Amino acid sequence: MVLILGRRKEQVEDGVVKTEPHLYKAFGSNRDNFANSLLMTRKMHDKKYSRYKQKEILAQKLSISFHPEDNDRLTYEQAYKIAEDFAREFFWSKGYEVLFAVHTDTAHTHVHFLVSNCNVKDGKSFRRGPAELKEMCRYFGEQCREYGLTHSYRDSYYVKDKDRERQNFAEYQMKKRDKLSFREEIKVLLRNAMNRPKNKTLQDVIDYAKKYYLMDVRLRGNTISYALKYRTDKKGKPMAVRESRLGARFTVAGITEYLKKKEKSRY
Incomplete structure (x- = not known):
C-alpha cells in the first residue's frame, strides 16, 4: 500500500x-x-x-x-x-x-x-x-x-x-526506457504542478515549478517556455523548450483551461 x-x-x-x-x-x-x-x-x-x-x-x-x-x-x-x-x-x-x-x-x-x-x-x-x-x-x-x-x-x-x-x-x-526524455520530464513535472489542489492559476503553477522543480519558466505575453537547470545540452547550457513543442495542454491557454476544468470537477 x-x-x-x-x-x-x-x-x-x-x-x-x-x-x-x-x-x-x-x-x-x-x-x-x-x-x-x-x-x-x-x-x-x-x-x-x-x-x-x-x-x-x-x-x-x-x-x-x-x-x-x-x-x-x-x-x-x-x-x-x-x-x-x-x-x-x-x-x-x-x-x-x-x-x-x-x-x-x-x-x-x-x-x-x-x-x-x-x-x-x-x-x-x-x-x-x-x-x-x-x-x-x-x-x-x-x-x-x-x-x-x-x-x-x-x-x-x-x-x-x-x-x-x-x-x-x-x-x-x-x-x-532507462529514463524520461527531456520533454517528457517537463510534461510530468508540469502535470504534477497543475494537479496540485492549491495551484488554481497559471502563476501558481509557474511559482510551484520554479520552487520545487528548479524549472526556469519564462512567460512573455501569451507564450511560455520551460527549461531545467540540471538538464544541459552538449555545450553545457540548460535545455529549454517552447510551449508549442509540448502540446496544447502546456500552452498558456491550455494550462488555464485545465485549471478551470479541475476546479469545476471538485464541486
Whole structure:
C-alpha cells in the first residue's frame, strides 16, 4: 500500500509525489487503513497470513494505463472516475476489497489497484486468469472509447508474452526506457504542478515549478517556455523548450483551461 501511495521512507525523503489525496480510494474499507482491513477479512474466514511465506498473498496488484498521446484529452479526475468504475465492476461488486490510486509522476497517466486475495463473503481467493484479464481489457477499451481516448484503445491488450503480461502498450514502453526524455520530464513535472489542489492559476503553477522543480519558466505575453537547470545540452547550457513543442495542454491557454476544468470537477 505504501508503494502505490508513495509513502515508502525513501520516497518521502526524496520528495516523490505519486498521487494526490483526491485521486485514491478504497472500496470495502477505510482507504488509509486498507492493510489492516484485509487482515481482518482473512481472520474472519480463518485464513492466516505471514509476510515471510511467499505463497501467502494478501493482495494482488493490477494496473491500467493510458497512452501518452491521450494526455491532452484526459484529466487526472477523469482517470479517477474511470478507475472507480473499473474497480467497482471487477472487484468490489464481486466481494473483493480494493484500493486504487491514480499516479501522476510519469509521462503517461496510469492507475494501480491492490485487490484483496480473500473474498469478503465466502473467503475465496481472487482469480485473474487469461479469461478474466481479457474481459477487463475489453471493458477498459470501451471506457477509453467513451472518453474519446483513441490512442489508449487497442483491439487486444492482453498478450501471453511474460514480459508484457498484464501491461498495456504505454506501460510496456515506459518500462523499456532507462529514463524520461527531456520533454517528457517537463510534461510530468508540469502535470504534477497543475494537479496540485492549491495551484488554481497559471502563476501558481509557474511559482510551484520554479520552487520545487528548479524549472526556469519564462512567460512573455501569451507564450511560455520551460527549461531545467540540471538538464544541459552538449555545450553545457540548460535545455529549454517552447510551449508549442509540448502540446496544447502546456500552452498558456491550455494550462488555464485545465485549471478551470479541475476546479469545476471538485464541486
